[in-house]
Amino acid sequence: MQLQAIHHVALICSDYAASRAFYVDLLGLRVVAEHYREARQSWKLDLALPSGGQLELFSFPAPPARPSRPEACGLRHLCFAVENVAAAKAWLESQGVAVEEIRVDEYTEKRFTFFADPDGLPLELYEQPAA
Structure with a gap:
């Protein structure tokens, strides 16, 4: 397989x-x-x-509530690739969505941030510039 x-x-x-x-x-x-x-x-x-x-x-x-934070066992988050994390963060915030500060992945040196869907599911934006 x-x-x-x-x-x-x-x-x-x-x-x-x-x-x-x-x-x-x-x-x-x-x-x-x-x-x-x-x-x-x-x-x-x-x-x-x-x-x-x-x-x-x-x-x-x-539906029963599912624990999300702190680090509960199971699905941790969904991650979406974006070309520019700062631009995506600014756009989400302009739409009234709370977004965490941008961080840098210590291993890949790529920028990322988190926000949440209406049920509090953590969603990540991970910078993946166009090739």
Whole structure:
């Protein structure tokens, strides 16, 4: 077996409308498909990532809270590559999103920062200049 890439990452949100607006309207991810699953009282939204992968967004009635910080076991964060972290940070802040200070990866010397989605899931921006 040889893994080729990450196909998708699935997230469960507490407020479907707020999360949909965050990922589609704010972050600009393209909707691939959107379905309401009556039997599960659940929305499923497939979003295209620029790299070809997908983000699946689910809603369920009363999902339990998942610990995020301090460093809980499990998914730590999602990271998106951007060409310029400072410009992305400034744009997010202009949209009312709280963004941490920019740091430098001690091993790669690349700049990065963190912000959060509507449910507090940590999201990272990692600088990857165009080649």
